[in-house]
Amino acid sequence: AQSVTQLGSHVSVSEGALVLLRCNYSSSVPPYLFWYVQYPNQGLQLLLKYTSAATLVKGINGFEAEFKKSETSFHLTKPSAHMSDAAEYFCAVSVVGANSKLTFGKGITLSVRP
C-alpha cells in the first residue's frame, strides 16, 4: 500500500519569500505524485503532477516540484510567495493498478505574511 507524509501542519512565510512544502511518499511500485491546493470553502485544484516523465515538474501559479526517488520525496516549491498562495496544500500518490484512487497526506496550511 502507498502512503504520503507531510511533516508539519502549518508553514508561514513572508510575501516574496521562498515557499517549500515537504512531501515524502512510500510505495512498493513506481508512483504517480500530485500536489493539490484547497482554498477556503472550495474543492481541490491540481497544481502539478509527476507521471514518470521529467523529474522536475512545473505547475500552475509558479509552483514546481522535483521527484527524487532516492529520497522518496516530492517537495513543492515556489521562488516568491504571494498573498494569494495562502491555502491548504495536499500531496497525494497513486499507482498503476486496478484503480487510480488517490492517497492523500494530512495537508499543510500555508500562511503568507505581508
Add this chain to the structure above:
Amino acid sequence: DSGVTQTPKHLITATGQRVTLRCSPRSGDLSVYWYQQSLDQGLQFLIQYYNGEERAKGNILERFSAQQFPDLHSELNLSSLELGDSALYFCASSVVASGGAGEQFFGPGTRLTVL
C-alpha cells in the same frame, strides 16, 4: 470551476437519519470517486465507480453506499448517521478508470453536519 457539481452544498441532519449526496461528473468523464475530509482523518478515499460499475473500495463504512447511474451521475447514501460522520464529502471525476496518472477533478464538496 472544475466542471464537477455536487448538491447540496450544506446538509444538517440528526443522528440516526439517512441522507443522499449527489454528484455530476465533468462531461465525458466516466469515473467518479468519493472522498471524505474530516479534521481527524484527513482526506480519505471512499469508493470509485467507472461507467456504472464499482471499481474500487476504500475506507467506506457499511452504513454508506454509492451508485452510479446510466447518465453517469453518482449518489452517496449515508445511513444511521453518527456525530462522527460530520465531514466534507468530495466527489471527483476523471476520464480513466485505472492507470493512476489521470487527473481527478474535484467538486466543491458537500458539508455534512450531524447534530
